[in-house]
Amino acid sequence: MEAKLRVRRYDPSSDGLAQYQLYGVEMPESATVLDTLLATRERLDGSLAFRCACRSAICGSCAMRINGQSRLACKTKVIQASPHGRPVTLEPLASLPVLKDLVADMGPFYDKIRAVVPWLAADPAKRPPVREYLVDAGRSTKLSQFAACIQCGVCYSACPMVAADDRYLGPAALAKAYRFCHDPRDDAKAERLSRVAREHGLWRCHTIFSCQEWCPKGVNPTEAIQNLKKLTMLKRLGFIRE
């Protein structure tokens, strides 16, 4: 079949505005959008810029907007994106600066994840355990959903609140914050909560669930954010002391 792509081209070195370019390349029916992009770059246009690495939805590099929806190019088949043979529109992730063509600058996204202390922080005043620190199976299962995040930026791009407020931490950072707040080995819950329970943090989420709808790894950031809201409210109302 002929796979047709309509790619948003933007070259920062030229003064021109972004424009859309059409490509048509012969591909098997099983081809993904990423396969088609790779074939296009190889056969038609070597100047086409996009990111990719693992090609199997593990690394998250090839996140982009496919027909307006934030997705992984390696996990989306052309035939699925365009069942009637119309060109598949490809654009870079939304709410992030564009470096070239489909390559977005992930810097602001990573900065926000770093801002929530996304690591286990041990209290130096506590003595380290003499044996391995066991996490019970129930807690571990609950955490594994949030630990599955590959930081591809799909949720960030899909969130209308991020588009409306560029200071909002966004779903990925908040889900990461919850993942560590919920970990029994962590001693920095209060610090982390104080960083996220702010105007441009938790309270900016309006439960639109776009992050959950589009996450390619089945993570539910809205669940994490709402649980953090609950935790914060119960603490402020004095029901929880920690």
Place this chain on the structure above:
Amino acid sequence: MYNPVDAQFQAKAMRAGTAAWALQRLSGLFLTAYLITHLIVIGTVVRGEGSFDSMLSKFESTPFLVLDAGLVGIVAFHGLNGARLILLDFAVGLRYQKALFWASYVIAVGVFAAMVVAARNLL
């Protein structure tokens, strides 16, 4: 910064959560507009009984009765979806957010239909 009209608002990307968010705001705007209109109408009472009665008679036509039925439906949706949002803010029923939205929507449409039937009986 590349930030075009957000793709979430394209119909093909619209899911229950986005629809609930948009309808909650639209219904809020409608209710604000209604409240202002209501205050203006009630305010005519200060000009005397005749002025008030003449203003009220304008709202007894069929289109306004349908709008009144719509108002009750919109109040029902806004209230029920508001209760859904309060539950979600306490992390209750997150897995059922779509069902809760559709329940709010269907009940609101049902209330609207019942009000239309009631309005027809009034005419």
